[in-house]
Amino acid sequence: MKTSIATVSISGELPEKLEAIAKAGFGGVEIFENDFLAFDGSPADVGKMVRDHGLEITLFQPFRDFEGMPASHRQRTFDRAERKFDVMQELGTDLVLVCSNVSPVSLGGVDRAAADFYDLGERAAKRGLRIGYEALAWGRHVNDHRDAWEIVRRADHPNVGLILDSFHTLSRKIDINSIRSIPKDKIFIVQLADAPLIDMDLLYWSRHFRNMPGEGDLPVTAFTAAVAATGYDGYFSLEIFNDQFRGGQARSIAADGHRSLIYLGDQVRRAPGTETLSVASMPDRATVRGVGFVEFSTDEEDAADLIGILRTLGFRKTAAHRSKKVSIFQQGDIRLIVNTEEKGFTNASFAVHGTSAYAMALIVDDAKQAFARAVALDAEPFSQPVAAGEVEIPAIRGVGGGLIYLLDDQSDLGRFSEIDFMPVEDEAEIVPAHLLRIDHVAQTVAYDEMLTWLLFYSSIFETHKTPMVDIIDPAGVVRSQVVENASGSLRITLNGAENRRTLAGHFIAETFGSGIQHLAFDTDDIFATAEALRKNGFRPLHISPNYYGDVEARFGLDPELTERLKAENILYDRDEHGEYFQLYSGTYGEGFFFEIVERRNYRGYGAPNAIFRIAALKKLMRPEGLPKM
Numbered sequence: 001m002k003t004s005i006a007t008v009s010i011s012g013e014l015p016e017k018l019e020a021i022a023k024a025g026f027g028g029v030e031i032f033e034n035d036f037l038a039f040d041g042s043p044a045d046v047g048k049m050v051r052d053h054g055l056e057i058t059l060f061q062p063f064r065d066f067e068g069m070p071a072s073h074r075q076r077t078f079d080r081a082e083r084k085f086d087v088m089q090e091l092g093t094d095l096v097l098v099c100s101n102v103s104p105v106s107l108g109g110v111d112r113a114a115a116d117f118y119d120l121g122e123r124a125a126k127r128g129l130r131i132g133y134e135a136l137a138w139g140r141h142v143n144d145h146r147d148a149w150e151i152v153r154r155a156d157h158p159n160v161g162l163i164l165d166s167f168h169t170l171s172r173k174i175d176i177n178s179i180r181s182i183p184k185d186k187i188f189i190v191q192l193a194d195a196p197l198i199d200m201d202l203l204y205w206s207r208h209f210r211n212m213p214g215e216g217d218l219p220v221t222a223f224t225a226a227v228a229a230t231g232y233d234g235y236f237s238l239e240i241f242n243d244q245f246r247g248g249q250a251r252s253i254a255a256d257g258h259r260s261l262i263y264l265g266d267q268v269r270r271a272p273g274t275e276t277l278s279v280a281s282m283p284d285r286a287t288v289r290g291v292g293f294v295e296f297s298t299d300e301e302d303a304a305d306l307i308g309i310l311r312t313l314g315f316r317k318t319a320a321h322r323s324k325k326v327s328i329f330q331q332g333d334i335r336l337i338v339n340t341e342e343k344g345f346t347n348a349s350f351a352v353h354g355t356s357a358y359a360m361a362l363i364v365d366d367a368k369q370a371f372a373r374a375v376a377l378d379a380e381p382f383s384q385p386v387a388a389g390e391v392e393i394p395a396i397r398g399v400g401g402g403l404i405y406l407l408d409d410q411s412d413l414g415r416f417s418e419i420d421f422m423p424v425e426d427e428a429e430i431v432p433a434h435l436l437r438i439d440h441v442a443q444t445v446a447y448d449e450m451l452t453w454l455l456f457y458s459s460i461f462e463t464h465k466t467p468m469v470d471i472i473d474p475a476g477v478v479r480s481q482v483v484e485n486a487s488g489s490l491r492i493t494l495n496g497a498e499n500r501r502t503l504a505g506h507f508i509a510e511t512f513g514s515g516i517q518h519l520a521f522d523t524d525d526i527f528a529t530a531e532a533l534r535k536n537g538f539r540p541l542h543i544s545p546n547y548y549g550d551v552e553a554r555f556g557l558d559p560e561l562t563e564r565l566k567a568e569n570i571l572y573d574r575d576e577h578g579e580y581f582q583l584y585s586g587t588y589g590e591g592f593f594f595e596i597v598e599r600r601n602y603r604g605y606g607a608p609n610a611i612f613r614i615a616a617l618k619k620l621m622r623p624e625g626l627p628k629m
């Protein structure tokens with residue numbers, strides 16, 4: 001698939017944008033007129049800069065308010081076009097995007113517009129240039145690609161073609177199958193954008209809220225499959241107007257864009273009738289069977305505290321690494337690894353972030369294939385030296401520079417803990433706490449990184465997202481987005497912090513970046529767990545007694561149940577499927593904590609309780625920092 005992106009999609013000045021676009025791996029770039037006008041160099045300088053980066057200019061845009069003008073304006077309109085042609089020739093591009101007229105003086109009329117395009121086509125042909133016509137969703141007379149195509153068809157000029165833009169078509173819910181009957185050589189280029197479903201004015205939605213394919217809610221894959229069915233195999237060009245991206249990091253926005261196109265190409269390739277689309281094949285999205293382990297980087301001193309907490313949670317040390325200062329703590333299917341190595345990546349991570357859950361392992365069907373897919377989707381591979389005879393686990397970099405290891409049962413990977421570790425007996429007196437498996441991994445990221453990680457997880461692993469929810473922290477809002485699979489064997493919550501006074505924001509600021517802020521474990525008997533934890537000396541997060549009065553009234557709970565919940569500091573929620581019980585630890589370090597949940601068919605994450613949980617956790621924070629638990 002030939003990939004391109006419009007300069008308007010990226011923040012910064014033109015040279016910075018081009019560098020980021022080239023670095024991300026795009027082949028082409030649309031030059032937006034404003035980016036060119038704000039730049040001091042000549043069009044020829046811009047053209048050279050583009051080509052020096054190994055890029056091609058896919059088009060120059062936009063040319064506005066052209067077709068269907070009254071006679072009084074027509075000459076001036078053509079004069080304007082000739083000026084654009086001059087710039088295009090100097091830039092070194094042959095295609096201009098003409099978007100449908102929004103001028104109140106424009107007259108409409110399919111044949112009038114077709115005649116204008118024929119005349120423009122004649123002028124363009126003299127210079128070896130081409131005209132692409134795009135229907136804006138808010139065009140005055142033309143706001144539907146089917147009408148734009150009819151105009152192009154009637155203009156019947158080899159230098160005049162159609163430009164499709166997924167946003168304009170999908171925002172108006174136009175039947176995408178209407179694309180399948182357009183001849184491929186009349187589609188001059190295809191622009192792609194997704195967007196979150198928000199009910200608002202089309203123009204405002206388009207200019208401020210577009211995002212990368214896969215980041216929003218529009219059926220961009222089906223749109224692209226319809227395009228591919230025509231046999232079109234030219235550039236697919238991202239055109240993303242987004243306020244957040246404009247203020248973001250050029251490099252990471254460009255990288256997300258590139259990933260989104262590769263992901264899209266792979267999905268479209270799997271749809272029927274799209275064989276002519278040239279995309280490299282790659283393994284399908286990896287099905288995750290569970291979380292194999294979560295690993296903490298720490299030092300000897302902090303490890304003592306951390307291990308103390310793990311033991312109160314009912315974990316026992318079950319294995320020690322043969323050659324490294326690494327131990328495994330286990331309970332049910334949950335494996336937590338404590339790594340106090342004084343060299344290597346883990347230690348470097350500890351030096352930057354302090355004690356943190358910096359790595360997790362996902363169990364997939366075939367780790368090699370999952371790794372290949374991740375790398376094809378621009379994930380950064382990670383490897384480190386392993387001693388002879390030890391298992392090398394494939395890994396990629398994840399949130400906050402942490403790691404995602406990939407395990408499977410096909411190879412020695414499934415036996416890494418037997419090969420690399422020796423079993424040990426934990427001498428401590430620990431009451432088992434009925435914890436069965438990891439329910440979810442909660443990662444805290446900066447708000448403007450949320451889409452990056454959403455795309456990362458959903459493109460590599462077979463997952464879906466659920467609608468974003470706002471969680472109220474006494475000091476601001478934290479946005480929470482779930483990425484999960486259908487079976488529930490992978491559940492990740494991404495919490496986006498906008499300011500450093502929220503619990504999530506504090507965590508990011510004080511641990512120098514994004515990362516896992518909490519781990520939730522499943523139990524099948526929350527009250528038995530609470531009792532075991534009490535025996536182990538676990539200190540639960542204290543929940544305000546006022547909460548229980550409200551929850552009892554809200555759900556009509558049996559007062560006896562409310563009393564039990566209150567006695568154990570257990571939070572309660574219910575959805576249309578079932579009930580949910582949550583028990584929290586206090587905070588560790590800069591705001592890390594544990595959660596224990598019991599799901600009785602419940603599908604959510606207890607969002608209505610988050611406000612109370614956050615308030616309770618924040619009470620543990622003192623101005624001088626967070627106390628140890």
Ligand SMILES: O=C(O)c1ccc(O)c(O)c1
Binds near residue numbers: 099134
């Ligand atoms: O918002 C606009 O005006 C605009 C301009 C050019 C495009 O290609 C587009 O999709 C929108």
Ligand SMILES: [Mg+2]
Binds near residue numbers: 239
């Ligand atoms: Mg467009």
